[in-house]
Amino acid sequence: MPHIVTAAELPVAELLIRAEQWRTRLQANPAPPVQPRAALIALLFYEPSTRTRAAFEQACVLLGCHPLVITAEASSIVKGESLQDTVRTLCAQGVRGIVIRHPQAGAPVAAVQVADAPILNAGDGAHEHPTQALLDLYTLWRRYGMPDPTTRWLAGRKVAIVGDIRHSRVARSNLTLLTQAGAEVWLCAPPTLLPDAPLPHATHTHDTDAAIRDADVVMALRLQTERMAQGLLPSLNAYRRDYQINAERLRLAKPDCVVMHPGPIQRGVEIDDAVADGAQSLILEQVRNGVSVRVAALEYALGEW
Numbered sequence: 001m002p003h004i005v006t007a008a009e010l011p012v013a014e015l016l017i018r019a020e021q022w023r024t025r026l027q028a029n030p031a032p033p034v035q036p037r038a039a040l041i042a043l044l045f046y047e048p049s050t051r052t053r054a055a056f057e058q059a060c061v062l063l064g065c066h067p068l069v070i071t072a073e074a075s076s077i078v079k080g081e082s083l084q085d086t087v088r089t090l091c092a093q094g095v096r097g098i099v100i101r102h103p104q105a106g107a108p109v110a111a112v113q114v115a116d117a118p119i120l121n122a123g124d125g126a127h128e129h130p131t132q133a134l135l136d137l138y139t140l141w142r143r144y145g146m147p148d149p150t151t152r153w154l155a156g157r158k159v160a161i162v163g164d165i166r167h168s169r170v171a172r173s174n175l176t177l178l179t180q181a182g183a184e185v186w187l188c189a190p191p192t193l194l195p196d197a198p199l200p201h202a203t204h205t206h207d208t209d210a211a212i213r214d215a216d217v218v219m220a221l222r223l224q225t226e227r228m229a230q231g232l233l234p235s236l237n238a239y240r241r242d243y244q245i246n247a248e249r250l251r252l253a254k255p256d257c258v259v260m261h262p263g264p265i266q267r268g269v270e271i272d273d274a275v276a277d278g279a280q281s282l283i284l285e286q287v288r289n290g291v292s293v294r295v296a297a298l299e300y301a302l303g304e305w
């Protein structure tokens with residue numbers, strides 16, 4: 001049974017091709033199948049989500065399945081039920097798959113231990129967000145003309161990920177997929193928001209200009225204040241001054257550099273309006289691609305290809 005817990009375990013090349021087939025199919029006909037099947041997929045969200053949850057819900061419907069959305073505040077979780085008991089309960093009710101978002105790193109692994117349905121990690125603490133990294137990679141793959149995905153097709157490209165690296169599952173999952181595809185990855189944050197131990201195969205810096213200089217891709221990240229211990233960020237104004245992605249800073253990058261952000265955006269903090277809404281921004285394209293990527297990922301986890 002293929003679970004999706006980390007980015008490293010994804011069959012990336014197949015998923016990119018499959019996502020592209022879905023994108024083409026959805027452009028021609030966005031309607032879900034006429035004959036839905038009696039298959040329930042639980043979406044177990046212990047943390048807020050807009051894009052990921054909406055994309056997984058759409059993915060369920062597009063595959064003819066019924067999404068069963070369970071949020072922490074409206075379930076027995078508030079009565080003290082453990083994650084593993086919730087997973088056992090859903091499996092006993094016959095769900096065919098469980099998508100989990102959880103504030104605790106490792107929660108999807110705990111779920112895998114008791115589940116008899118595939119588990120899909122939709123973000124666990126500061127650990128991993130594999131389908132976000134996959135949709136980011138897919139967005140770049142399309143941008144660069146869909147080269148052979150089994151090659152190191154990002155070789156020679158510089159990707160600067162700027163923001164709260166310390167608490168970012170997006171940065172960790174992206175680092176895996178981007179470096180697998182051959183990219184040179186720079187991680188840039190204030191010293192207090194870099195990881196305690198350097199992440200593998202990346203250049204770490206707190207100099208934003210150095211990170212962005214000659215970059216092909218700049219990925220901005222939100223300050224994860226919900227995961228932040230007091231005092232990690234002494235001044236928001238200083239953060240804006242030194243780390244915000246704005247038009248002036250972007251001029252240091254390659255002229256055809258693209259800007260990405262997993263969302264939600266905090267406009268005026270990690271990115272300014274002109275860049276978020278500008279011609280170089282792929283932000284809404286990422287959101288769009290999130291649907292076909294989640295359909296492909298769900299199909300894979302359901303063992304349907």
Ligand code: ASP
Nearest residue numbers: 123129170222262263264
């Ligand atoms: N939406 C992304 C996540 O769930 C990024 C963020 O929340 O800042 O990790």
